[in-house]
Amino acid sequence: MARTGQAPALPAGAMEVRNLVFEYPLYRNFAVDRLRAVIGLAVPRLQPNVHRVLNEVSFAVKPGEIVSIVGGNGAGKTSLLRVVSGVVGPSAGTVRVGGRVMALLAMGAGFRQMLTGRENVIYSGLLWGLERREIEALVPEIGEFSELHDALDQPYFTYSSGMQARLAFSLASRMPADIVILDETLAAGDVRFVSKCHGYLKRMHASGKTILFVSHNLGEVARLSSRVIVLEKGGVTFDGDVVEGLKRYEHSLAKSWSDVEGACTEGEDLARVSVSVDVKDEGGHALDVVEIGQRVVVEMTIASPRELGESFVFLRLNNREGQQFCAYLMPSRWEVLRERSQDRYCYCVDVGAGRTVIVWTLPHWIYGEGRYFWDAYVGPPCESDSPDVSQGRFWRRVGCFAAVYGNAYLKGANSVAEMPVESVSVRRLAPSLTCDA
Numbered sequence: 001m002a003r004t005g006q007a008p009a010l011p012a013g014a015m016e017v018r019n020l021v022f023e024y025p026l027y028r029n030f031a032v033d034r035l036r037a038v039i040g041l042a043v044p045r046l047q048p049n050v051h052r053v054l055n056e057v058s059f060a061v062k063p064g065e066i067v068s069i070v071g072g073n074g075a076g077k078t079s080l081l082r083v084v085s086g087v088v089g090p091s092a093g094t095v096r097v098g099g100r101v102m103a104l105l106a107m108g109a110g111f112r113q114m115l116t117g118r119e120n121v122i123y124s125g126l127l128w129g130l131e132r133r134e135i136e137a138l139v140p141e142i143g144e145f146s147e148l149h150d151a152l153d154q155p156y157f158t159y160s161s162g163m164q165a166r167l168a169f170s171l172a173s174r175m176p177a178d179i180v181i182l183d184e185t186l187a188a189g190d191v192r193f194v195s196k197c198h199g200y201l202k203r204m205h206a207s208g209k210t211i212l213f214v215s216h217n218l219g220e221v222a223r224l225s226s227r228v229i230v231l232e233k234g235g236v237t238f239d240g241d242v243v244e245g246l247k248r249y250e251h252s253l254a255k256s257w258s259d260v261e262g263a264c265t266e267g268e269d270l271a272r273v274s275v276s277v278d279v280k281d282e283g284g285h286a287l288d289v290v291e292i293g294q295r296v297v298v299e300m301t302i303a304s305p306r307e308l309g310e311s312f313v314f315l316r317l318n319n320r321e322g323q324q325f326c327a328y329l330m331p332s333r334w335e336v337l338r339e340r341s342q343d344r345y346c347y348c349v350d351v352g353a354g355r356t357v358i359v360w361t362l363p364h365w366i367y368g369e370g371r372y373f374w375d376a377y378v379g380p381p382c383e384s385d386s387p388d389v390s391q392g393r394f395w396r397r398v399g400c401f402a403a404v405y406g407n408a409y410l411k412g413a414n415s416v417a418e419m420p421v422e423s424v425s426v427r428r429l430a431p432s433l434t435c436d437a
Contacts, residue, residue, distance in 0.1 A: 010098030012178040013063030013210040015084065020093035022054040022079050053079045055234040056093070063098070063178075066201075066211045068221040068242075070249050071231035077214045078183055080231070081105055084212070085181050099178025102128070104168060111168070117152040117159070118143075121171055128175055138174050145200075146170035147193075162193070169197055173204065180204060182213035198224065218246055222411035246411065247289075247404075254288035254402040270378060270393040273304045277315060277374045277399035290365050291406040298329060298360040302378060308351035310381045312392065313358065320371035320400070327367065329360050348381045367403055369411075374399040 010016060025037055026049045037047060054076045061067050069077050082088050084095055085103035111120045121142055125135030143152050146166040151159070159167070172180075201224055205211060215221055221228065221242070228245030230238035232252060238245050279287045280297045290296055300315060302308075315329040331349050349358060379392015405411055 010096055011063055012099030013208065014098040015061040015179060015210065015212070016094075016096040017060070017084065018058050018094045020054055020057040020080070020083065020095060021052065021091045022076075022083055022088070023050040023052045023091040025050050050091075053234055054083070054090075057231075057234070057236055058093075059229060059236060059239055061210060061212065063210055064205065064208050066205050066213075066224055066226045067229060068225040068227070069212070069214045069229045069231060070216075070218070070221060070245070072253065074233075075231040076234040077231055078105065081181050081183050081212070081214060097179060100176065101179045101181060102172060102175045102177035103181040103183075104172040105181070105183045111156050111164070113155070113157040115156055116154060117148055117156060117167055120156055120167070121152075124171060125175070130175070142167075142170045142174055145173075145196075166193055173197075173200055177209065179210045179212065182211070184214055184216070194220075218250070219411040222246060243406075247406075250402060250404050251289050270304075270308075273302065273308070273378065273393070275303075275376045275378065275395040275398050276301045277376060279399065279401050288401055290401060290403045292365055292368070292403055292410075293406075294365050296362050296365050298362065300358045300360075300376060302351055302356045302358075304351060304353060304356070307353050308378070310348040311351045312377070312379050312382050312389075313349045313351070314377050316375040316377070317367070318373050318375060320373055326372070331358060351378070365403060369404055371400070371402050373397045373401075 025047070027034070057076075057080060069080065071077050079088075081103065082105060083090050084097070085101055085105065086095075087103070087105065112123065115123060118139060121139055122132065122135050125138070126132065139152070143149055146152075146163075146169075148163060148167060151163065156164075172182075198220070201211060211224075213224075225242050227240065228238070228242050228249075229236060230245055230249050230252075237252075238248050278299045278301075279290055280299060281287055282295055282297065284297075287296065298315070300313070302313070313331060316325060317327045317329070318324060319326050349356065374397070376395040376398045377389055377392055378395075379389060382389075382391075
C-alpha cells in the first residue's frame with residue numbers, strides 16, 4: 001500500500017521513508033490546550049507547543065531485508081514503527097510501503113480479556129482483514145506453534161505473560177503479509193520459545209518477507225539482521241553494516257554510562273586525596289568500550305597534597321547491572337613478592353605528594369558483556385594475608401565502562417563463550433571390508 005499520492009507503486013516488501021517528522025502536542029492544561037489545538041487548525045499560531053519525536057528520518061528498505069532499529073529509550077524507535085505501520089499519521093514527510101503490512105507493536109494488543117485464546121485469534125484475524133474460514137484454518141497451526149493446545153479454549157485473562165507472548169507471536173507470524181513489523185515482541189518469552197521464534201523468523205526471511213524490528217537485545221539483532229539503523233534523539237545516526245552499527249550504538253551507550261560519581265567513605269586523613277581510574281588501549285587512548293579479548297591497560301592515578309608513604313592500594317571491579325563484585329586488581333604481587341619476599345606488607349605502594357600512577361597491563365580482557373565500574377581503596381599498610389580495609393578510604397565508581405564482544409556471533413553471550421559456526425559438513429565413509437557382517 002502507498003500513503004502518498006502520485007508516486008509509482010513499490011514492489012511487494014519494499015519501503016521508502018522520506019523526511020519523516022512526527023510530533024505530539026504538550027498539554028500543560030489539558031482542557032485549554034485541547035481547545036487551542038482545535039482553534040489552531042484555523043489559526044496555527046495558537047497551536048500548543050509540541051515535542052518532536054522523529055526529526056527528518058529517511059531510509060529505504062528492499063524486499064527481503066531484515067532491518068533492525070536500535071537506540072536508547074526515547075530515541076523514537078516505537079514511534080517510527082507506529083508511523084510506518086499506519087497506526088498514526090506523520091506530522092510531515094512521506095511513508096510508502098509495497099504490499100501488505102503486519103505489525104505487532106505491543107504483545108497481545110487488541111486481545112479481549114474475557115474471550116478465549118481461540119476467540120481472540122479469530123477476532124484479531126478478522127480485524128486484519130482475513131475471512132473467517134481463513135483464520136479458522138490457521139488456528140490448529142497457531143495452537144501447535146504456541147504450544148497452548150487446550151489452553152486455547154481458556155479465557156485470555158488466565159494466561160501468564162509467557163502464554164500471552166506465545167499466542168501473540170504465533171498469531172502474528174501466521175498472518176499473510178509482505179512486511180512484518182515487530183517491536184520487542186520476544187522480550188516476554190522464555191529462552192526455548194525465543195529460540196523457536198528466531199528459527200521461524202529466519203524461515204520467514206528465507207521465504208522473501210521483509211522484516212523490520214526493534215530490540216534492545218543486541219545478540220538478537222546481530223544474529224537476525226542484515227542491516228542496522230541507529231536512532232538517537234529522533235534522527236538516524238547510522239544506517240548500514242550490522243557489526244559497525246552495533247559498535248557505534250554501544251559506544252554511544254557507553255558515553256551515557258560513564259557518569260563517574262566519585263563518592264567516598266571513611267578515612268578523614270585522606271579527605272584531600274583524589275583517585276581516578278582509566279581503561280586504555282595500547283596506544284594510551286581512554287576506552288569507554290572494551291572488546292572482550294582486547295589487550296588493555298588499567299591506569300589508577302592517586303593525587304595527594306602530601307606524602308602518604310607506604311599505602312595499601314587495590315581496585316575492585318563491579319558489575320553495574322547486578323551491583324556484584326567481579327574481580328580485583330592489586331600492585332603486581334609476583335614482582336613485588338620477588339623483590340620483597342620477607343616483607344609481610346608486600347602489596348603496598350609508596351604514594352608521594354603529587355600524582356602517583358599505578359598501571360596494570362592486561363593481555364586479554366576476559367570478563368563478559370555488560371557495564372562495569374571500579375571502586376578504589378587507599379589505606380595504611382596491612383598484612384597481605386588478612387588485609388584490614390577499615391582504616392583507609394574507598395572511592396566509589398571512580399571509572400565506568402562497558403565490555404562487549406567485537407564478534408557479532410557472540411553478541412549477547414554475557415560471560416559464556418559461544419562457539420560461532422559458519423558452516424557444517426558431514427562425510428560418510430564407506431564401511432571397512434574387515435568389519436564383521
